[in-house]
Amino acid sequence: MTETANGTAGLERVLSEHSLHSLRSARTVRSTRSNRPTETQADGSPLKRQASAIEDTAAAMAAVDPGIEEEKEVGELPNGGYGWVIVACILVLNACTWGVNTTYGVFSSYFLQHNYYGGSQLDYSWVGGLSAAIAVLQGPFANWMVRRFGFKLPLYIGAVCVGLGQCMAGVATTFAGFIVCQGVVFGIGMGFILVPSQPLIAHWFDRRLSLAQGIGQAGSGVGALIFSNTTPLLLHKLGVKWTYVITGSICIVLLFPAVFLLKGRHKAVQARSAPLELKWFIHPGYRWILLWAFLTMMGYFITIYTLPSFCTNALGLSQKQGGAVQSILAAGQIVGRPFWGYLLDRGGRVNMVVVSYIIAGVTTLTIWMLGRSFGLMALYGFLAGATNGTIHSAATPLSASVVGIKHLASALAMYWLTLGLPNLVGQPFGIMLVDYSRNKLGRTGPAAYTISIGFCGGLYLAGAVLLLGAKRYLQGNWKVFKRT
Secondary structure: OHHHHHHHHHHHHHHHHHHHHHHHHHHHHHHHHHHOOOOEOOOOOEOOHHHHHHHHHHHHHHHHOHHHOOHHHHOOOOOOOOHHHHHHHHHHHHHOOHHHHHOHHHHHHHHHHHOOOOOOHHHHHHHHHHHHHHHHHOHHHHHHHHHHHOOHHHHHHHHHHHHHHHHHHHHOOOHHHHHHHHHHHHHHHHHHHHHHHOOHHHHOOOOOHHHHHHHHHOHHHHHHHHHHHHHHHHHHHHHHHHHHHHHHHHHHHHHHHHHHHOOOOOOOOOOOOOOOOHHHHOOOOHHHHHHHHHHHHHHHHHHHHHHHHHHHHHOOOOHHHHHHHHHHHHHHHHHHHHHHHHHHHHHOHHHHHHHHHHHHHHHHHHHHHHOOOHHHHHHHHHHHHHHOOHHHHHHHHHHHHHHOOOOHHHHHHHHHHHOHHHHHHHHHHHHHHHHHHHHOOOOOHHHHHHHHHHHHHHHHHHHHHHOHHHHHHHHOOOOOOOOO
């Protein structure tokens, strides 16, 4: 029996080596036939029979194992190399989009303090939500543009709109014009940059995808930290107009080289960019990702826009201290997103995201709700930035785990569509809860924020629980401590 088995295995190796040798010979013949004179027989006719036989063998082998012909295209992902350039470019894109959008809170505070447009805090909150909502609602249309024109054209259009929206917002003389520039034009630019670029890191990484994605998404914190400190200085020295113009110009200068350096591997990973596949809303695994994203994104917007006002209006801290808490939150994003990306690769993507949002929910319901000093608010700001923004760095790795890289762009289009409503109403809803506590319940000081803070913490915890549905789908059981 053993001799027979060994003989069979030896025969299979010989046949395999012969087939591969024939395939290499076929490739050699195809590549050299056009570069040398055609050999002929004695009667002058070409020697075609041998080459034809070899080509037939190669075609048969490709039919049996198509991966041989596509080896150079579909091989193992680089997990480094030029992929780190892609990560750096994505970091710049996030800094000039989400990072700049985060600093809108500095502008709205200035508008309120100086009665710039005569609007209320609630009025200004809708503008920031509008730009974020428009950005994510463009998912299907941006995917259509990628399919029709390639991924670079939407990115360049987005870079122009981001810069133009900021510059036009500075010269707007009415609140309606400001809404169009800051809310609509800038939002369109964010969307055209966000949607085509988000899947690109997954074209270069698989083993270290979460870490690479976390570093790229840390650009939001980098942009928020830089612009949230430069914006107050520029507002004080130059006013609203030139602050917006300078910010817009900086964005254009940074965005165009970053877009130019981006490279995709759409063919290599066989990526699809279907504009509108509603099946992902009912996919047995992906629907849990969408529910998790919906809840946690609303909590994210409540946190980043309500925390500074809580520090100044509820605790009586200075504007400088409130701005410092916002900067610390941005620093938490810079540290936290790569850190959680590393943990996602080590401990399982779903597992670590669940842990992240349990921490976000518990710290919101304890440190933020009970905190009454600058020190505690600074601590919470760092923890919030390090945990509640995990959604941005985890969205692509989680989606890739559930749907695969091939369908990633198509699924993410529905993911962005899902975030439209929480992006739009997250910040205004948090403010409305505070107004309700003050006007209807008669609460003042920190007590006026209790309902808003409790709602925010509940959103984080509910999102963590819902994500267990995706874990169940991936591993086929409810074992909590299994690496998934």
